[in-house]
Amino acid sequence: MPESKVRKEAAEKKVDKRKRERGEKRTKSRARMAMSTRDWVPWVFVPLGLIGVLWLIVFYIAGNRVPVMQDLSNWNYLIGLGLIAASFAFATLWK
Template identity: 30%
Template sequence: MPKSKVRKKDSSTPVTDRRTPVKAKALGPSHPIYVIVMLAMMLIGLLWLVVNYLASDKIPFMADLGGWNFAVGFGFMIIGLLMTMKWR
């Protein structure tokens, strides 16, 4: 059976990146109001779901929404979670 050829490694030349480096903008921290709104959205969503479970039959507009209360509550929480991606 023939012996396989051994590949030579050329480690003398460094690998060059073909892309030109782009400097990122130096952005400061987020405004404190942004953090408050982000946390408020997540808390509103949580409270909406808790109130839905505890007293949705006593609150007329929540009773009319029915199953859409889950969409409203989770919608608020998702908005808050999406805001965390822009938080610095």
């Protein structure tokens, strides 16, 4: 038995339905991406910057008396400033 002709409206509805299903999948994936916020960023960059500043303060005040800092000598500047720079790098991730 031959197939009957498909109406144009039915074919368009079918195509629209497929597009909506694809759009729903996209919105679900976007919602997942939106749910993965970057709320953790301030909890990382603030302490990291403070640790860098504290490292430099302790080095200036008691660097000669702290055994690890005494061994590192001028590398302490790089460590303190590196921690501060890493803090700024993490701050750029915050939305």
